[in-house]
Amino acid sequence: MATARLTLDPGFRVGDLNRRLFGSFVEHMGRSVYTGIHEPGHPAADADGLRQDVMDLARELGVTLVRYPGGNFVSNYRWEDGVGPAADRPIRLDYAWRSIESNAFGLNEFMTWAGRTGVEPMMAVNLGTRGVAEAMDLLEYANHPGGTALSDLRRSHGVAEPHGIRLWCLGNEMDGPWQMGHKTAEEYGRLAAETARAMKRFDPTLQLVACGSSNAYIDTFASWEATVLEHTYEHVDMVSLHAYYQPVDGDVDSFLASGAEMDQMIGSVVATADHIGAKLRSKKKIKLSFDEWNVWYQSRFPGESALEWRTAPRLIEDVYDTVDAVVVGSLLITLLRHADRVDVACQAQLANIIAPIMTEPGGPAWRQTVFHPFALTARHARGTVLRVEPRSPVIETARYGEVPALWATATYDEESGDVAVFAVNRDRTSPLTVTLDLRPLPGLRVAGHVVLDGSGAAAAAVNTREEPDRVRPTAVDGTRTEDGRLTVELPPASWSMVRLVTA
Template identity: 75%
Template structure:
């Protein structure tokens, strides 16, 4: 076995674990909403039409925040269509995904669902085909107590108390020509700044996310962020990042090293934001909202023009295998390794559409392989992220050159006396022996070691075999003389929990 080493030291810290890192995303796209989270008439639907089996899985997964209602969908969306009596709501064409939108699920349903799921709402605004006035109308409807036209409208619709949404996205991917209302960086920056200024006049405590680039390969990457932040820096709290990693678009070694690309993208956006802050002599540090990320077999998708006008079609319902889950685990590690600057993140999406949860209409719901590293990281990554610098054998990849076989991070919950170590072996053929120096934590001992790996890295979960791939407890992992030694199989993700009490 090739050796790998790292040291855990409580004095070497990156930052606190922000619970918003464990966000997800529900868009009116495919079956994410309809027959995903919402299916009146399902045997397990509650009185509001919410699938309770999905709600149970969302709670188990540990999702803390959900972005809604898009995504590309939001840039052609009239929020007013989704409020009031369902029987009075109009049916519309959704141009983003060439779908029929019934509007049976709207703002009120989402807020009721979020409360039951125990998640914070992250609302996206339409700054594509609409603007500041419509954004302020929605803000008044959602957050003002009463006595005004929009707030009284909400109360008439059955929501006596305001929703109190604190986190708002100022549009979505408006750098992309596929977006309804696509804009130049100056056009978007000006609109976003004026909308943000007005929203902060309503409530200075709101937290606002400006649109960053839709990916790191678009021609305007970095220059878009610089221009947008020139306009918006005084008014926003976050700049967004979006990235998807395609297993079928590259060689396997490069795919397993996808976190390298996420890591670089974060560094690039941080550098761009800090440059703008320095030029404006603004001492605030803009945080990053990585509010769309996931593995997506994007090269299999024929594009929006391949779609016909259907209601809730089966759209990009990728089935994930062990390799995909290991990559998702490595991306979560990357987000934690940047906890000082990444303050929010959303895995896209929650159900069916490239989701960790799959459902059948009228049938069961089950966990995909990618469900598990998210759930375990959300559950055990608490306290402070430690600065971990692994010493590891390297792998040669076509896309990224040499990358370390080991990708890892750790968190220290001082109040609970717990350490959580998250480690991925990206090597497809060789195991790793990992040695962890625990001299700074005398008396630390292993409580639990969960491993996600399989002799068949292409193994998946199905409705018939929903637990074919899941984390399994590893016996025999222990500390000896202030050192943890653990074997990491090829293409594997591990969570090792230790107690210092």
């Protein structure tokens, strides 16, 4: 059996864990909103039509932040359409997803949902077909107490207190030709800088995210970030990253190593941002907002042009198997390993659209396989992310070359002394024995060990409405510390979590 080793030492730290890493995303797309989080008349809906079963699952998932209302949708969106009496709201065409948008759900409904669910809002403004003035109007409506036309309009809509939204995206994927109002880096950088300047004149404590590249393979990757940050560096706090992963041509070995690609993308954007910071002689460090990430089988999606004009169509509702869940666990490990620079991350999306939560109109809600590594990581990762550098055998992948079989991280809560270890065995043919040296953290004992095993017949297992709990983490008995060391057996193609507490 292959073996690997790593040491946990509280003196070697990546950085403090920002709880915003456990964000999600709700876009007006498919059934994410309508029959996802919002379904008036559903047996589980409250008086405002918000599905409480989905709220309960979102809390269990551990989501701390939700980005809204897009996504591609925002670049063609008039926020004014979604406020005021529902009967008076216009029905519009959404050109992003070729859907009919009723606007029955808008800003105030989302803020009600966010408050009841206990998540922080991350609001996006339209810098595709709109600009500075419309962004400022939205900000005034949402955040000003009263006494002005737009803040009093909000009050007349039954929302007396300002929403106090602190975190804002300056558009979405403006580098992409598919985006309504697509711009060059120069065009977007100038617009984003002026929008940011105006928004911070309203409130200098707002946190703003400039659009980075929509993926790492677009021709303008890195040069886009460099140009945009030349304009916006002193006016924004973060730059965004988006990435989705799937097996290409059935290459599961490379798919299991997707974290290597995410790791490289983060490193490239950090290097680009720091280069611009040095060029501008700035003392500021730009942070990263990885505000779209997930497994998405884009090869199954025929493209927007193939869609018919419908209201809340069943769109991109991928059903995830156990291997997909292992990959999601590995991507979470990657984000934690960059906790010093990644301040925000949003798994896209929350309900139905490539989501951890699935719903049926008028029916139940259930957890997809990918729900579990997210929920357990969000629940048990606390405090500081430790700098973990495993010594591991390597495996060969067609897409990324040699990668370590073991992909791991750990968090340490200095106040309680608790440690959580998260590990993936990327090798889908061989188990891996991992020895952890815990002597720098004396007195720890195992409080729990769970595994998602994606090997053999379990690899293709999925959760469905009929079998909602077919795939879930399995408890492992007998894992013990001995003489300051812990030995853990990782099955092939598996995600594991070990919790350690002070004896």
